[in-house]
Amino acid sequence: MKVILRNPRREVAVAGNRRVKDILRELDILPETVLVICGDDLVTADHVVREDATIELRPVMSGGLR
Amino acid sequence: MKCRKCGEPAVLELRRHNAAFCAPDFLEFFRNQVREAIRKHRMFTKDETVLVAVSGGKDSLALWDVLIDEGYRTTGLHLDLGIFEYSVESRAKCEQFAAAHGVPLIISAVSDEVGAPVPVIKAVTRRPPCSGCGLSKRYLMNRAALEHGMPVVATGHNLDDEAATLFGSVMHWQTDALPRQSPALPSTHPKLVRRVKPLYRLSERETAAFAFLRKIDYIVEECPFAAGATSIAHKEILSRMEDASPGAKHNFLFGFLDRARPAFERAAAVTLNECLRCGQVTTGTICAFCKLADQVKRRVS
Numbered sequence: 001m002k003v004i005l006r007n008p009r010r011e012v013a014v015a016g017n018r019r020v021k022d023i024l025r026e027l028d029i030l031p032e033t034v035l036v037i038c039g040d041d042l043v044t045a046d047h048v049v050r051e052d053a054t055i056e057l058r059p060v061m062s063g064g065l066r
Numbered sequence: 067m068k069c070r071k072c073g074e075p076a077v078l079e080l081r082r083h084n085a086a087f088c089a090p091d092f093l094e095f096f097r098n099q100v101r102e103a104i105r106k107h108r109m110f111t112k113d114e115t116v117l118v119a120v121s122g123g124k125d126s127l128a129l130w131d132v133l134i135d136e137g138y139r140t141t142g143l144h145l146d147l148g149i150f151e152y153s154v155e156s157r158a159k160c161e162q163f164a165a166a167h168g169v170p171l172i173i174s175a176v177s178d179e180v181g182a183p184v185p186v187i188k189a190v191t192r193r194p195p196c197s198g199c200g201l202s203k204r205y206l207m208n209r210a211a212l213e214h215g216m217p218v219v220a221t222g223h224n225l226d227d228e229a230a231t232l233f234g235s236v237m238h239w240q241t242d243a244l245p246r247q248s249p250a251l252p253s254t255h256p257k258l259v260r261r262v263k264p265l266y267r268l269s270e271r272e273t274a275a276f277a278f279l280r281k282i283d284y285i286v287e288e289c290p291f292a293a294g295a296t297s298i299a300h301k302e303i304l305s306r307m308e309d310a311s312p313g314a315k316h317n318f319l320f321g322f323l324d325r326a327r328p329a330f331e332r333a334a335a336v337t338l339n340e341c342l343r344c345g346q347v348t349t350g351t352i353c354a355f356c357k358l359a360d361q362v363k364r365r366v367s
Binding site for chain 2: 043047
């Protein structure tokens, strides 16, 4: 599958049908720090992403002094 | 994973609440948290106009969206920081949101007010960029509210922002900063408007999810000067604690607000004056904003 990451924007490939929680673990991303977007939907950690799918891991952390 | 309320497939798991929600029930959960914040701290009423500080990011636009939906009278305030393409895009997001919702938006440029945009302020003052930026924002938000006759400024600070700020203050035992950390700061001077944070009960993942589900077009890219900011480092530490122990951030912040803050509040007694230069509120004779503007103008000219 294709995984889109942000800040900076880049793409990585992950092989096989995988649960979201396993993808995050493989990429060393804490679940609380991203939204997992599949098409027009948000998906939860137990969702299985098919090998031919694309997901976006959108960071939620904003920073600096606001 | 199923929605706790209706049993339909969930779109978001909230581990600290031991719950998951479908989209409609999450949006309602979110609005309820904002309603509770406004009610508990008597932040504002529907008879008042609320100045909503909007950056173009997820938090402030989500806040504005909720307040409009809830029937509050709002005006947006966007401060153009002059940070290259990031600021151009941020301003455009705010303008598009305001136009789509038919709500007024005030735009003020930091370069007009301070004499230079944030990147130049950073270079000439050798301050951390977030320092001069934050100082300018607080000053300009208060001044804009006063000039337009609005009694309250609402900002999009969320639970993660507040927990990270508290963590930083505690790490350095900044006891003067602790009493000022509150979801609602009252007006303590005729020239100081109320400052409120209606999203303080919601994590930044929750505000991001709300913005996404509401199809709010916000700027996803981070401020280029935020990389390496201490507050980001504190957020990363707290996120690791949250991952190991869901609810850690909530317990840290709410425990402080409920049990520790009152002790520091009693210890604080600050006399407020009016700046001899601009008339805004300061604890000295010349306010920090005027000093910053003087410094920038000296170095730039």
